[in-house]
Amino acid sequence: MAQVLLKDLNKKYDEVHAVKDVNLHIRDKEFIVLVGPSGCGKSTTLRMVAGLEEITAGEIAIGDRVVNDLPPKDRDIAMVFQNYALYPHMTVYDNMAFGLKMRKFPKPEIQKRVKDAAEILGIQDLLKRKPRQLSGGQRQRVAVGRAIVRHPQVFLFDEPLSNLDAKLRVQMRVELKRLHDRLETTAIYVTHDQVEAMTLGDRVVVMKDGWIQQVGEPLELYGKPTNRFVAGFIGSPAMNFAEVTITEANGALTAESSGFRVLVPPARAGNLKAHKGQRVTLGIRPEDLHIATGADPAGYTFDTVVDVVEPLGSEILLDVKSGSNSLVARVEPTVRVKVHEGIRLGLNPDRLHFFDMTTEKAI
Amino acid sequence: MVTAYLLLAPATILLLGVLAYPVGWEAWISLTDLSPLNVRGPRFVGLQNYRAMLAEPFFWRAVAVTAVYFAVTTAAKLALGLAMALLLLRPSRLRPLVFLAVFLPWAYPGGVSVVAWYWMLNPPLITSYSVLAGSMKYAVDGLLGGGAWAFLSVALFNVWRGGSFTAVFLLAGLNAIPTELFEYAALETHTAWQQLRHVTLPLLRPFLALAVFLSFTTAFADLANVWMLTGGRVIFPVIGTYAYWLGIRNGAIGEAAAWSLSLVPLLAAALVGLFRWFDPREERTA
Secondary structure, eight states, X not given: OOOEEEEEEEEEOSSOEEEEEEEEEEOTTOEEEEEOSTXXXXXXXXXXXXXXXXXXXXXXXXXXXXXXXSOGGGSOEEEEOTTOOOOTTSOHHHHHHHHHHHTTOOHHHHHHXXXXXXXXXXXXXXXXSOGGGSOHHHHHHHHHHHHHXXXXXXXXXXXTTTTSOHHHHHHHHHHHHHHHHHHOOEEXXXXXXXXXXXXXXXXXXXXXXXXXXXXXXXXHXXXXXXXXXXXXXXXXXXXXEEEEEEEEETTEEEEEOSSOEEEOOHHHHHHHGGGTTSEEEEEXXXXXXXXXXXXXXXXXXXXXXXXXXXXXXXXXXXXXXXXXXXXXXXXXXXXXXXXXXEEEEEEOGGGOEEEETTTOBBO | OXXXXXXXXXXXXXHXXXXXXXXXXHHHHTTBOOOTTOTTOOOBOTTXXXXXXXXXXXXXXXXXXXXXXXXXXXXXXXXXXXXXXXXXXXXXXXXXXXXXXHXXXXXXXXXXXXXXXXXXXXXXXXXXXXHHHHHHHHHHHHHHOTTHHHHHHHHHHHHHHHHHHHHHHHHHHHHHSOHHHHHHHHHHOSXXXXXXXXXXXXXXXXXXXXXXXXXXXXXXXXXXXXXXXXXXXXXXXXXXXXXXXXXXXXXXXXXXXXXXXXXXXXXXXXXXXXXXXXXXXXXXXX
C-alpha cells in the first residue's frame, strides 16, 4: 500500500516529447485510470513508474521513496501486460510463482500465496497447465494472479483487457473492480477505452499529446469537462458540438447557429457575456436532447430533420440535422419516427456546455 | 485424389532424385568393393566394408576426434554466438562494430579465410612471428600430445566462422520473442544470470536446438576446412577426412562409403533427441 507521486514528469525521445509536465498525486489504495487516444503518453507514463522507461525529467515517488534511479525489480510494483507476458515454457503455477522464486521466498510461502491467488481468481484447476492450453480470459487471470502473489505496493495495468473479446472484457472489468475492493492495493491502470476508465477508476486521468487534460472522478469528468477534448472523449455516443454565435436580444443572451437558435440559460449568462458577438462551441450530450413537448420552456427547442434512426432496444439514437449541424439525440425506445421526418427537439438548459473556440477551454 | 498425388509429384520426384537416389547409391556401393583399381568391376561383398571399418583402430580414433571436435566447437560457438546475439539485441553505440565483427567471418569466402588462417598458424615466411607460431605449436603439442595443435587450429577456425552464423541465428531467435517477456523478467528477476537461465535460454530453446543440430551436421560433415587447414595430412583425422583419404587417395570407394554412412545413425539419433528437446511431447499434445 502506498501513494504514488509524479512530479513534473517528462519523457522525450529523440524527436518526440511523449510526456509533458505530468503532475499527479495517486492516493493510497486508489484505483486510478490513465485514459486517452493512442500516443497520448499514458503507457509511457506507466512504464516510467514501472522503470521500463527512463525518466527524462521530473520525479517519481512510490511510498516515501523516490524511485527514479531504482531498477524495476526494486520498486515493489507488479505489472500486468496487455499480451499477458506469460512464459510459455512454464506451468501456470510456475508462472505465478516466478517473481517469488526469483526473490528467494521460502517454498511453503510461495505455495500458500499462489494457492490463495488462484482461489481468488478461480483458477485452482489450471495450475498444472501450460499457458498455451488456456483461453484468453484464463491467461488474463493468470497474469493478474502473478501480480497478486507479489503483494506489491502498487499494481500497474497496461491495457490488460484489450486482447479479450467484448463480452469477456465486461466480465473481467467487473472482476478487476471486485478484486481491487478486496485487496485495496493502489493501482494505476492504462486504457484507451473510456468506458473501462469510467467504470474502474476511483479517479480518471484524461491525457492527450503528452499533457494531462483533466483529473477527476468519473462523473465529474462527465458532468464538468474542463475542455472540449475531455467533453468529446468521455461519453458514448460522444457529446454533440455546434458552432454558435452569442448575441444579445431583449436583455437575454442567445446562442445562434446555422440551423437553430436557443437561449443561453441565465445561470450561464454571467460567463458568456464576455463572449458576446463571438463564436463559441456549444456542447450537448445526446441524453440532454429529447423530443420536444408542450412542457418545454420557450427558447430551448429547435427544429431538426431525422437522418438516421438507430434502435438499440433500451434506447433509440436519432441522428438529426439542423442546418449544417449533425446531432445525435438519445430518446426513449417508445419513440416512433421515420427517416427524413421533421421533429422538434428540446434540450436540457441546465446541462449545456460552452467552450472557447481558440483555447477549447470550458466557459 | 489423383490431383492430390499429381500435385505432390514434383516435390516427391525432387526428393527422390536429389536425396534418396544418391544416398541409396552410396548405401549400395558401401556393400561392394567398388574401386577404380578393380578392373573387373564392383563385386558385392556384404557387410565386409563395415566389419573392416569397425575393426580398424583408426576408425574409433576418428569417431572420438569427430565427437570431441563437435562438442568443443559447438559449446564454443553457442557461448560466443549467444554473447554476440545478446550484445546485438540492445541498441548501443557499439552495435555497428559488433555487427561488423559478427558478419565478416561469415560473409568472407571460406577458401580465402582458410588460407589466411593457415598462414597465420603456419607462417610461410621466416619472421619473428613464425618463431612464435612455431613455439606455440610445440608448446600445445607437448602439453596435449602430437596433433593437438592441428586439432586446435581446425576447431578455432570452425568456431571463428560458425560462431558468427550462430550469433545471427540466435539474434533472429531473440527478436522473435515478444519484448514483454523480457520486460516482465526485468521487473521480476534480480540478477542477469537469473534472467538468462530462467527466461532467455528457455525461450530460445527451439533456436538453440536447431543451432546445435546445424553445428552437429557441419562438424560431422566437415571435410573441406579440415582438409585445407591441415594440408590434407591425416594427422588428426575426423571421419570426413579419413573417408576422403580412403576413397580418393586410396581408391577404396566402397569402404569410404561405409565410413561416411557410419555417421547416419548418429545424426538421426541426434536429430530425434534435439526435436524432442525443443518440442517436448507433453507440450505438443496440449
